[in-house]
Amino acid sequence: MAAPVGPVKFWKPGSEGPGVSVSEERQSPAESSAVTVIYNPYASLSIEQQRQKLPVFKLRNHILYLVENYQTLVIIGETGCGKSTQIPQYLAEAGWTAEGRVVGVTQPRRVAAVSVAGRVADERGAVLGHEVGYCIRFDDCTDPQATRIKFLTDGMLVREMMADPLLTRYSVLMLDEAHERTLYTDIAIGLLKKVQKKRGDLRLIVASATLDAEKFRDFFNQNDTGDPSKDTSVILTVEGRTFPVDIFYLQSPVPDYIKSTVETTMKIHQMENDGDILAFLTGQEEVETVVSMLIEQARALARTGMKKHLRVLPMYAGLPSPEQLKVFERVPHTVRKVSCCVSQFLPPSRVSAAQMLHLSEEDFEKLPKSTVPEMQRSNLAPVILQLKALGIDNVLRFPFLSPPPAQSMVQALELLYALGGLDMHCRLTEPLGIRIAEFPLNPMFAKMLLESGNFGCSQEILTIAAMMQIQNIFVIPPNQKIQAARQHRKFAVEEGDHLTMLNVYEAFVKHSKSSQWCQEHFLNYKGLVRASVVREQLKKLLVRFKVPKKSSEGDPDPVLRCIVSGFFANAAKFHSTGAYRTIRDDHELHIHPSSVLYAEKPPRWVVYNEVIQTAKYYMRDVTAVESSWLLELAPHFYQQGTHLSLKAKRAKVDDH
DNA sequence: GAGCACTGC
Numbered sequence: 001m002a003a004p005v006g007p008v009k010f011w012k013p014g015s016e017g018p019g020v021s022v023s024e025e026r027q028s029p030a031e032s033s034a035v036t037v038i039y040n041p042y043a044s045l046s047i048e049q050q051r052q053k054l055p056v057f058k059l060r061n062h063i064l065y066l067v068e069n070y071q072t073l074v075i076i077g078e079t080g081c082g083k084s085t086q087i088p089q090y091l092a093e094a095g096w097t098a099e100g101r102v103v104g105v106t107q108p109r110r111v112a113a114v115s116v117a118g119r120v121a122d123e124r125g126a127v128l129g130h131e132v133g134y135c136i137r138f139d140d141c142t143d144p145q146a147t148r149i150k151f152l153t154d155g156m157l158v159r160e161m162m163a164d165p166l167l168t169r170y171s172v173l174m175l176d177e178a179h180e181r182t183l184y185t186d187i188a189i190g191l192l193k194k195v196q197k198k199r200g201d202l203r204l205i206v207a208s209a210t211l212d213a214e215k216f217r218d219f220f221n222q223n224d225t226g227d228p229s230k231d232t233s234v235i236l237t238v239e240g241r242t243f244p245v246d247i248f249y250l251q252s253p254v255p256d257y258i259k260s261t262v263e264t265t266m267k268i269h270q271m272e273n274d275g276d277i278l279a280f281l282t283g284q285e286e287v288e289t290v291v292s293m294l295i296e297q298a299r300a301l302a303r304t305g306m307k308k309h310l311r312v313l314p315m316y317a318g319l320p321s322p323e324q325l326k327v328f329e330r331v332p333h334t335v336r337k338v339s340c341c342v343s344q345f346l347p348p349s350r351v352s353a354a355q356m357l358h359l360s361e362e363d364f365e366k367l368p369k370s371t372v373p374e375m376q377r378s379n380l381a382p383v384i385l386q387l388k389a390l391g392i393d394n395v396l397r398f399p400f401l402s403p404p405p406a407q408s409m410v411q412a413l414e415l416l417y418a419l420g421g422l423d424m425h426c427r428l429t430e431p432l433g434i435r436i437a438e439f440p441l442n443p444m445f446a447k448m449l450l451e452s453g454n455f456g457c458s459q460e461i462l463t464i465a466a467m468m469q470i471q472n473i474f475v476i477p478p479n480q481k482i483q484a485a486r487q488h489r490k491f492a493v494e495e496g497d498h499l500t501m502l503n504v505y506e507a508f509v510k511h512s513k514s515s516q517w518c519q520e521h522f523l524n525y526k527g528l529v530r531a532s533v534v535r536e537q538l539k540k541l542l543v544r545f546k547v548p549k550k551s552s553e554g555d556p557d558p559v560l561r562c563i564v565s566g567f568f569a570n571a572a573k574f575h576s577t578g579a580y581r582t583i584r585d586d587h588e589l590h591i592h593p594s595s596v597l598y599a600e601k602p603p604r605w606v607v608y609n610e611v612i613q614t615a616k617y618y619m620r621d622v623t624a625v626e627s628s629w630l631l632e633l634a635p636h637f638y639q640q641g642t643h644l645s646l647k648a649k650r651a652k653v654d655d656h
Numbered sequence: 657g658a659g660c661a662c663t664g665c
Contacts, residue, residue, distance in 0.1 A: 109663060137665050155665045184664060283661085316662095342661085374663090382665070440665045578657045593660045602657070614661060 054082030055240040072220035077238030097148035101171040106154040115328040117151040155184040172203040179209040181373035276337040315341040380412035389437035448566025455562035457552040466535035467501040484522035492596040496623035568634035592618035
């Protein structure tokens with residue numbers, strides 16, 4: 001009756017069927033776990049030889065031909081075929097970066113943008129930030145004069161269009177991992193379709209998995225003559241990958257999967273020649289446990305005379321990005337790299353990773369292959385505001401690849417109206433709406449910052465806004481939970497998370513931003529440094545918008561009221577049922593366990609920054625408020641008659 | 657009152 005545990009991934013070059021050593025042993029529970037092995041047989045070759053080994057190399061001229069002759073090329077290729085690193089270089093070599101033009105490559109994730117840029121700079125013998133650069137939020141590593149190949153997050157591309165709607169500097173844009181259908185990839189796709197109509201010279205490469213390729217091609221095809229020879233978009237498939245992948249499923253469950261992950265990893269380390277290892281775990285804490293166990297065992301092994309060194313690296317989102325980037329660094333032949341990652345194959349139904357690891361092969365195969373586009377399930381307020389800022393007045397007629405539900409459009413418009421960013425005719429307001437859109441933040445944060453001068457607490461609000469952009473300020477080592485909690489309590493205040501984070505930052509500054517002090521207080525030093533960088537950048541925007549520099553001098557009231565002026569729409573009331581309910585739509589919510597208000601007497605009224613959905617709907621970053629503030633600071637949103645005006649507005653929206 | 661998903665601007 002025991003359900004098989006899986007999946008186990010096993011990569012081995014040149015092998016068609018099951019791999020040799022590990023797979024043969026996969027039926028033995030003690031030696032089975034979710035472990036991926038990557039062999040790199042080309043590590044000893046020169047960079048140029050390595051480039052020529054990539055599957056995409058054979059198609060170099062064909063790709064260049066298609067880019068020359070079609071406005072849009074949809075390219076299908078698996079991870080590892082080399083498309084992300086090679087195609088931009090082929091384009092540069094073929095002249096697409098002549099006369100100051102730029103080839104841009106977007107990635108859905110920051111880490112990917114930085115690491116792929118690093119790899120390409122390496123291959124070209126360039127210093128990162130010159131010929132090859134990257135641009136992500138709060139971190140622009142490009143040279144406006146010198147950069148020819150630019151990697152950026154898709155969100156950053158959308159933001160760039162606010163300054164240059166036709167993206168005049170770019171000759172080619174490649175949207176990598178487009179099949180992931182992230183919110184900003186989808187927006188970029190819609191925007192680029194519009195740009196292409198005005199700029200026939202702009203070339204687009206959409207890199208996608210097989211499933212969506214035809215959808216992308218048809219979306220971009222401007223040929224309405226019915227004659228296929230006049231198509232403006234085309235699909236090309238890159239066959240193969242550098243390292244074939246085999247997936248194995250365990251036959252029986254593993255009693256202690258942490259232990260067996262460590263055992264399997266060590267076995268591979270001792271038995272196999274070259275190759276790095278990826279071990280998948282279900283959470284940050286497990287990653288850290290496995291990392292420390294592996295380090296310990298590798299040390300013991302080194303003492304017995306094992307020549308090959310094991311470099312053990314943790315990899316999870318809470319890690320500062322320089323630490324995350326270490327898993328992409330190349331290591332010498334004498335070293336084997338083990339990256340311990342959090343499993344991220346979570347389906348949209350939000351089954352937890354732990355559950356996932358205990359599914360049978362049959363059940364695993366039943367899970368949906370492609371996820372619901374983010375556009376279908378997101379808060380669209382930031383999107384709509386940005387589209388408006390890009391001059392797209394009728395957002396309902398925007399060419400969405402998958403149009404979002406009308407209801408979420410209406411909600412977003414209502415919120416933006418309530419924030420004062422849009423007027424009654426759904427037009428961007430001047431100057432507030434334009435300013436809100438300028439901030440690289442959720443509109444509620446932007447509104448809060450812009451109001452902070454009026455509340456006489458811009459200093460405090462700047463800190464709070466910056467701190468809220470950083471995750472995991474409180475460090476909780478699994479073996480020192482009690483000590484960490486004791487230190488963290490020193491900063492906690494009954495008002496909630498916002499003022500607690502203000503306290504943390506102010507104490508950090510008071511102690512001269514000392515890393516030693518952070519360590520003693522179980523605080524994320526790098527995170528706090530990042531918060532101060534973010535704070536400086538946000539401060540520049542406030543200076544530009546002439547928001548007066550003021551402090552409430554320790555008085556919490558103005559600060560709390562200012563938070564409400566931005567986050568009034570995210571208000572919830574505690575009910576006798578023992579849960580919170582949103583004021584807006586009576587939706588049940590709970591305080592997230594990471595909040596300082598968790599396990600405290602629940603305040604009657606709260607506002608929160610965001611909701612995350614796991615087992616339940618949790619509010620993250622929560623602060624207690626007075627209900628009277630909601631009425632006072634957002635009368636248009638909460639007073640009687642609101643529903644009527646919303647209905648009227650809805651009717652107006654539906655008219656478009 | 658009950659115990660923690662990730663990414664992006």
